[in-house]
Amino acid sequence: MTVKELIEKISDWCDDLTERCLEYVFALAFAYLLVCLGIALGSCYQKQHYEPQINGLRAQLSRTQKQLKRASEDRARQTKRIAELTGNGG
Numbered sequence: 759m760t761v762k763e764l765i766e767k768i769s770d771w772c773d774d775l776t777e778r779c780l781e782y783v784f785a786l787a788f789a790y791l792l793v794c795l796g797i798a799l800g801s802c803y804q805k806q807h808y809e810p811q812i813n814g815l816r817a818q819l820s821r822t823q824k825q826l827k828r829a830s831e832d833r834a835r836q837t838k839r840i841a842e843l844t845g846n847g848g
Contacts, residue, residue, distance in 0.1 A: 840846070
C-alpha cells in the first residue's frame with residue numbers, strides 16, 4: 759500500500775464520517791424543531807384551555823372576598839348594637 763492509497767483511504771473514511779455526522783446533525787435538528795413545536799402547541803392549548811378557568815376562579819374569589827367583608831362588617835355592626843342594648847360596652 760502506497761502513501762497515496764493510504765491518503766485516499768483516509769480521505770474516503772473522513773468523507774463517510776462527515777456524511778454520517780451530517781445525517782445525525784440533521785436528525786437532531788429535526789428532533790429539536792419537533793420538540794419546540796410541541797412546546798409551542800402545548801403552551802397555546804394550555805392558555806386556551808386553562809385561561810377561562812383561571813378567570814372564573816378569580817371572579818369567584820373576588821365575590822367570596824366581598825361576601826366575607828360584608829359578613830364581617832355585619833357581625834361588627836351586630837356586636838356593637840348588642841353592646842349598646844346591653845350596656846356591655848363591648
